[in-house]
Amino acid sequence: MGQRTIRRAKPGDAAIVAGIHVRGWQWGYRGILSEEFLASLSIAERERKWREQLAPDYKPRTWLVEEDARPLAFLTCGPARDDDVSEATGEVYALYQEEFASGTGVARLLMAHALEDLRAEGARVAILWVLDRNLTARRFYEIAGWREDGTTKTSQAREGVRCEVRYARSLV
Numbered sequence: 001m002g003q004r005t006i007r008r009a010k011p012g013d014a015a016i017v018a019g020i021h022v023r024g025w026q027w028g029y030r031g032i033l034s035e036e037f038l039a040s041l042s043i044a045e046r047e048r049k050w051r052e053q054l055a056p057d058y059k060p061r062t063w064l065v066e067e068d069a070r071p072l073a074f075l076t077c078g079p080a081r082d083d084d085v086s087e088a089t090g091e092v093y094a095l096y097q098e099e100f101a102s103g104t105g106v107a108r109l110l111m112a113h114a115l116e117d118l119r120a121e122g123a124r125v126a127i128l129w130v131l132d133r134n135l136t137a138r139r140f141y142e143i144a145g146w147r148e149d150g151t152t153k154t155s156q157a158r159e160g161v162r163c164e165v166r167y168a169r170s171l172v
């Protein structure tokens with residue numbers, strides 16, 4: 001294992017983050033979402049969106065973990081978007097990694113960093129949403145101390161009907 005570093009992603013990292021995002025969906029949602037949909041994902045399309053979201057004045061923050069300067073994973077966090085939570089609630093919006101990084105502790109490292117970041121911003125509780133059928137991610141979150149809070153949502157998305165479960169954990 002080489003030297004791992006975590007840094008805030010910049011607009012110039014948009015292609016890197018977009019690539020991890022698309023590949024993360026493609027391997028992470030294999031067997032959950034259709035192969036046709038996963039194959040249709042475009043790094044170029046995601047890169048345009050990420051370039052805007054990585055601007056320094058964009059409130060959510062995206063953290064990138066690298067090993068010997070090789071990008072492995074990213075996590076985006078910031079203020080909670082749900083109306084039914086307190087202002088002292090932060091949210092993990094996205095956590096994706098390269099398939100080869102799975103099981104290496106990279107996601108745990110990144111999550112610990114993000115939770116500290118949310119604490120520093122004044123959050124006392126954190127939430128995240130996960131696809132109800134993504135049992136691997138749900139196990140990861142549960143091992144890390146997250147618990148279902150009883151809130152679910154269903155929406156129509158490009159990939160079809162999306163059923164999600166909300167998880168929460170204390171930051172104090």
